[in-house]
Amino acid sequence: MKVPEPHEMIPAERRVRIVELLERRRAVRVSLLSEDLGVSEMTIRRDLERLAEEGVLSRTHGGAILKRRIIQEPLYVDNVLAHTAEKQRIAKRAAAMIEPGDTIFLSSGTTAAEVLRHVDSGLEARVITHNVGAVTQAQGTRLELILLGGVYNARSNAVEGSLPAELVSRFRASKMFISADGVDLEEGLTTPSIGMASIERAMIRQTRGEVIALADLSKIGVVGDVIICTLDHVHVVIADDGVDDDVREEMERLGLRYIVA
Secondary structure (H helix, E strand, C coil): CCCCCCCCCCHHHHHHHHHHHHHHHCEEEHHHHHHHHCCCHHHHHHHHHHHHHCCCEEECCCEEEECEECCCCCCHHHHHCCCHHHHHHHHHHHHCCCCCCCEEEECCCHHHHHHHHCCCCCCCCEEEECECHHHHHCCCCCCEEEECCCEEECCCCEEECHHHHHHHCCCCEEEEEECCCEEECCCEEEECCHHHHHHHHHHHHCEEEEEEEEECHHHECEECCEEEECHHHCCEEEECCCCCHHHHHHHHHCCCEEEEC
8 A cells, every 4th residue: 555655645635635725715626735735637636526526616618616504594794794785786687687677576685675775766666575675675766566474584584485476476586686694516506594595495486587696795505404496497697796716617607697797
């Protein structure tokens, strides 16, 4: 059996080092890992495949992105203060996609609610949502806001339950804007909340036009235990400019239209 040279890492040590680098950078390229760790790109690819099988990361065409698992919904009040500049840019770009006469489904989440703050005050459109935060943001606009009834979830500042999911089935939307807790290349849009996911899956089913995902950098690579939908149900992703180019390229390779806000 070959004895490793003093400077040579054994595979397990090398994979630990890869994860440490991912935790700092979130995304890494095979070529840079090969250079940093002093091994061939083929070796790095094998390491990344092993870590992907273990659910640690998602592969991109040129490297990998770290998966971060969440077990509880973030507090809405905390999210309001997080990544505000990025969310505002994303929301403003999304608002520009709403056209007169549109019927829009709007998901839970602070970025989704923020979209309404950037809508032209004279625009007439219908918005159907379970996002209680949307009520404040829609003030001063000519939007027709339909707030779905249900059980109020203070953590997400949204309503959930069988009633709002049933009410969704009575509408068809021309577009849906969705701000999920997690966006992952392999697992798609996810959340820790069964209640939120069931309503937003119903919205996706009732959308005849584009499903538009809103994702700042903090959401990329995050995975909750409840799948809302895989990326093949999403048409457009609007993200901030902090997201790694490899992620953008991989999403475009999957057929999504990717907009940098």
